[in-house]
Amino acid sequence: MRQSHLFTKTRKTVPKDEVSKNAQLLIRAGFIHKEMAGVYAYLPLGLRVVENIKTIVREEMNAISGQEIIMTALQRKEIWERTGRWSDEVVDVWFKSSLKAGGEIGFGWSHEEPIGEMMKNYITSYKDLPISVYQFQTKLRNELRARSGIMRGREFVMKDMYSFAADEKKHLAYYESAKKAYMKVFERLGIGSDTFITFASGGAFTKFSHEFQTICETGEDAIYVNREKGIAVNEEVLTNETLDNLGVTRESLEKVNSAEVGNIFNFGQQKARDIGLVVRDAKGKESPVWMGSYGIGITRLLGVLVEKFSDAKGMMWNTSIAPYPVHIVSITGGNNDVVSEADRLYDLLKEHGIEALYDDRDERAGEKFADSDLIGIPLRFVISEKTISQGGVEAVRRHDGVSTFVPESSIIEYATNFAV
Amino acid sequence: MRQSHLFTKTRKTVPKDEVSKNAQLLIRAGFIHKEMAGVYAYLPLGLRVVENIKTIVREEMNAISGQEIIMTALQRKEIWERTGRWSDEVVDVWFKSSLKAGGEIGFGWSHEEPIGEMMKNYITSYKDLPISVYQFQTKLRNELRARSGIMRGREFVMKDMYSFAADEKKHLAYYESAKKAYMKVFERLGIGSDTFITFASGGAFTKFSHEFQTICETGEDAIYVNREKGIAVNEEVLTNETLDNLGVTRESLEKVNSAEVGNIFNFGQQKARDIGLVVRDAKGKESPVWMGSYGIGITRLLGVLVEKFSDAKGMMWNTSIAPYPVHIVSITGGNNDVVSEADRLYDLLKEHGIEALYDDRDERAGEKFADSDLIGIPLRFVISEKTISQGGVEAVRRHDGVSTFVPESSIIEYATNFAV
Numbered sequence: 001m002r003q004s005h006l007f008t009k010t011r012k013t014v015p016k017d018e019v020s021k022n023a024q025l026l027i028r029a030g031f032i033h034k035e036m037a038g039v040y041a042y043l044p045l046g047l048r049v050v051e052n053i054k055t056i057v058r059e060e061m062n063a064i065s066g067q068e069i070i071m072t073a074l075q076r077k078e079i080w081e082r083t084g085r086w087s088d089e090v091v092d093v094w095f096k097s098s099l100k101a102g103g104e105i106g107f108g109w110s111h112e113e114p115i116g117e118m119m120k121n122y123i124t125s126y127k128d129l130p131i132s133v134y135q136f137q138t139k140l141r142n143e144l145r146a147r148s149g150i151m152r153g154r155e156f157v158m159k160d161m162y163s164f165a166a167d168e169k170k171h172l173a174y175y176e177s178a179k180k181a182y183m184k185v186f187e188r189l190g191i192g193s194d195t196f197i198t199f200a201s202g203g204a205f206t207k208f209s210h211e212f213q214t215i216c217e218t219g220e221d222a223i224y225v226n227r228e229k230g231i232a233v234n235e236e237v238l239t240n241e242t243l244d245n246l247g248v249t250r251e252s253l254e255k256v257n258s259a260e261v262g263n264i265f266n267f268g269q270q271k272a273r274d275i276g277l278v279v280r281d282a283k284g285k286e287s288p289v290w291m292g293s294y295g296i297g298i299t300r301l302l303g304v305l306v307e308k309f310s311d312a313k314g315m316m317w318n319t320s321i322a323p324y325p326v327h328i329v330s331i332t333g334g335n336n337d338v339v340s341e342a343d344r345l346y347d348l349l350k351e352h353g354i355e356a357l358y359d360d361r362d363e364r365a366g367e368k369f370a371d372s373d374l375i376g377i378p379l380r381f382v383i384s385e386k387t388i389s390q391g392g393v394e395a396v397r398r399h400d401g402v403s404t405f406v407p408e409s410s411i412i413e414y415a416t417n418f419a420v
Numbered sequence: 421m422r423q424s425h426l427f428t429k430t431r432k433t434v435p436k437d438e439v440s441k442n443a444q445l446l447i448r449a450g451f452i453h454k455e456m457a458g459v460y461a462y463l464p465l466g467l468r469v470v471e472n473i474k475t476i477v478r479e480e481m482n483a484i485s486g487q488e489i490i491m492t493a494l495q496r497k498e499i500w501e502r503t504g505r506w507s508d509e510v511v512d513v514w515f516k517s518s519l520k521a522g523g524e525i526g527f528g529w530s531h532e533e534p535i536g537e538m539m540k541n542y543i544t545s546y547k548d549l550p551i552s553v554y555q556f557q558t559k560l561r562n563e564l565r566a567r568s569g570i571m572r573g574r575e576f577v578m579k580d581m582y583s584f585a586a587d588e589k590k591h592l593a594y595y596e597s598a599k600k601a602y603m604k605v606f607e608r609l610g611i612g613s614d615t616f617i618t619f620a621s622g623g624a625f626t627k628f629s630h631e632f633q634t635i636c637e638t639g640e641d642a643i644y645v646n647r648e649k650g651i652a653v654n655e656e657v658l659t660n661e662t663l664d665n666l667g668v669t670r671e672s673l674e675k676v677n678s679a680e681v682g683n684i685f686n687f688g689q690q691k692a693r694d695i696g697l698v699v700r701d702a703k704g705k706e707s708p709v710w711m712g713s714y715g716i717g718i719t720r721l722l723g724v725l726v727e728k729f730s731d732a733k734g735m736m737w738n739t740s741i742a743p744y745p746v747h748i749v750s751i752t753g754g755n756n757d758v759v760s761e762a763d764r765l766y767d768l769l770k771e772h773g774i775e776a777l778y779d780d781r782d783e784r785a786g787e788k789f790a791d792s793d794l795i796g797i798p799l800r801f802v803i804s805e806k807t808i809s810q811g812g813v814e815a816v817r818r819h820d821g822v823s824t825f826v827p828e829s830s831i832i833e834y835a836t837n838f839a840v
Contacts, residue, residue, distance in 0.1 A: 006486075006487070007487055007539075007542050007548070007551040007553060008542055011541065033538045034494075035491070035534060036494065036496050037498065037521075038824050039492050039494045041490060041491045041492050041534075041538065041718065042489060044488060044489060045488045047488060057734045065425065067425075067426070067464045068467060069461060069462060069463050070462045070467055071455070071461045072455045072459050072460070072461050072575050073457065073558060073560060073575055074456065074459045074560065074574060074575050075455075076455065076456050076659065092520075093520075095517045095525075096517060097516060097517045097527070097562075099562065099743055100562045100563070100564045101457075101563075101564055101565065101566075105515075107493075107517070107527070114455060114461075118426075118453045118461065121431065122427050122429055122450075122454070133427060138493060138558070140493060141457060142517075142519065143520070143521075144520045144521055145521065152495060155493055177481070295675075340821075357596045367761060378688070
């Protein structure tokens with residue numbers, strides 16, 4: 001993409017009510033646009049990062065037999081009444097409206113109920129199970145206060161997966177495989193070592209649910225980490241009983257700020273009992289399906305990644321999710337030879353399947369470098385009169401600022417092998 | 421995908437309020453799930469078709485310099501009040517709700533206003549233009565009556581694009597390029613020869629807007645087609661003046677039922693004037709931006725394609741958008757050699773990058789063929805004891821039922837070259 005064609009520009013100012021670092025940087029770099037508090041549009045560079053995160057999550061969900069679907073924003077009242085979750089006193093984040101054709105309607109803040117209801121069409125016998133389905137859905141939540149930029153929004157993208165099993169053993173085995181898949185996702189996003197499976201309060205059926213909490217200074221949560229065991233405990237379940245259960249001492253725990261990037265929940269048979277989703281076993285006996293739910297906040301993850309991987313100059317993306325893996329910056333000084341060499345490099349990368357953002361704008365070097373630092377693409381190729389005279393480009397790593405001269409013959413190899 | 425793992429199953433029955441052919445077939449084949457009237461979830465096979473349609477549309481929008489973004493469902497009242505379109509008397513499809521934090525909020529049924537408003541951040545000088553942005557957005561519309569299955573919904577996916585130009589000449593040139601891009605989309609979807617640029621009523625600025633209408637027996641519209649010129653006229657502008665303008669006679673027109681699959685609209689400078697989106701020319705003089713809007717109903721297209729390409733047995737997808745290009749159907753009759761040969765074919769196709777749906781279920785041949793006809797994948801490879809003894813597979817074309825024997829050595833070539 002030629003930057004001269006990109007409609008977004010970097011900005012010096014942000015909306016004055018925007019206090020969080022993640023939204024400030026993303027707005028200044030032109031990745032997102034603030035529609036209102038907690039509601040953001042995703043512009044070309046931001047959308048590319050979101051899609052890259054989704055691709056990683058999709059691959060790991062497919063790897064544990066997840067089947068992708070997409071449910072609806074509009075929600076039927078009856079479905080939620082059946083499980084007692086239509087009332088605003090029980091669920092305080094509903095957006096509701098009325099249908100012109102008559103009757104109330106809700107907007108999806110979660111999708112366990114409609115997915116469970118739908119599954120009645122496809123699950124009758126134990127032979128139909130196990131099943132696991134997931135979606136990337138825009139959730140709408142009427143939060144009293146939208147905070148932390150894109151980390152807690154009124155409108156946000158969530159990957160939510162639901163598993164259905166015929167017996168407890170298969171159910172728990174799937175739950176464990178999902179835990180592992182989640183850790184793979186966070187490792188691929190570069191936050192594996194800072195993300196902890198965190199014991200949180202369970203429900204009617206289970207003692208604990210499991211959160212995935214990433215250490216993050218500006219996170220809204222506080223967790224108690226045992227680094228040796230690689231686990232953590234949420235404040236709400238920090239009791240002597242829990243510690244005994246987990247075999248850790250209070251002294252071994254370190255309190256840190258964190259952001260919840262994922263949450264998995266074991267419903268046992270309770271949710272299916274409420275919904276009326278039953279399965280027949282080999283003898284024809286009916287019992288409620290064993291269900292689990294598994295969430296990852298996609299746009300929240302984006303916010304956490306910005307909070308963690310940024311400095312005073314701007315953002316720093318890992319190669320796996322960067323909007324583009326390479327940023328070509330030409331410093332022409334009015335010299336047309338530099339323009340044509342930079343054009344040639346852009347075409348060369350394209351021929352080798354390497355997508356680049358190409359800053360071909362007629363701007364001063366200082367401005368171009370500042371914009372490049374703000375946007376945060378991990379590898380920058382600088383072309384100038386000087387690099388041309390030397391027969392190559394200057395490669396600058398965004399993460400540590402280290403620069404290397406790369407001769408023309410090695411450019412493709414260098415770009416292909418580069419990854420942070 | 422092994423069909424034994426696919427959670428959806430074909431169904432004999434559909435919800436009793438579902439009278440349209442497209443939704444009936446899509447529900448029976450397990451492509452969609454009806455949440456309520458005009459509101460459908462997309463299941464694995466249906467979602468794959470939707471994504472295939474989006475890919476074609478995306479490629480053609482990128483080819484005319486469209487930049488992909490995603491706006492928000494939640495809409496600020498103030499933005500729509502400014503253009504006089506917040507009132508339910510002016511726009512009768514709003515879903516509205518109230519924010520817990522105070523104030524009314526709308527749900528996006530269109531996005532011209534917020535995109536125009538956002539562009540104020542990025543457009544100041546004529547040098548910033550032209551710009552064209554598009555999104556695939558889930559639109560929410562409070563229709564009094566939801567009809568025609570997924571062809572007119574309360575919740576549906578639309579590709580909407582908006583163009584911004586500094587002067588009329590560039591604006592009209594872009595408008596024309598969009599017309600051509602639209603026809604390319606419809607050609608790639610296999611409905612090019614049945615889709616007509618149709619003159620419809622314009623707005624304050626222009627005499628006509630342009631609809632793209634596809635001949636379709638069950639369509640909601642009626643158009644008057646001049647096949648020779650490849651154009652059509654909407655009922656609302658069928659006047660002598662229009663006919664004179666277009667140089668066609670009333671006698672040359674043929675009345676047909678049709679479905680609107682796209683709509684493009686020339687706003688001139690009016691919309692930007694209402695929004696307050698201005699641009700400075702080379703002399704520093706400010707004037708409103710020239711705007712156009714360009715819509716394609718993605719899920720409606722899916723409905724139209726089912727209406728047009730189906731028979732008594734089920735659906736018939738073109739290769740370009742089929743959920744899978746190949747359907748492997750094994751007729752084992754309990755013979756394990758057939759199972760292992762079918763497994764081998766499935767792996768062979770995968771190795772060559774050909775995705776197949778593989779009916780590996782333990783079902784009767786008749787049931788498998790009926791399901792395969794209903795799902796409508798264009799190319800079916802049947803493996804049985806008979807085909808194994810002959811050293812190949814039977815290739816059956818869904819569109820005309822013609823079957824051919826393909827020897828093992830030619831299978832990849834046959835599958836690669838096959839396209840309808």
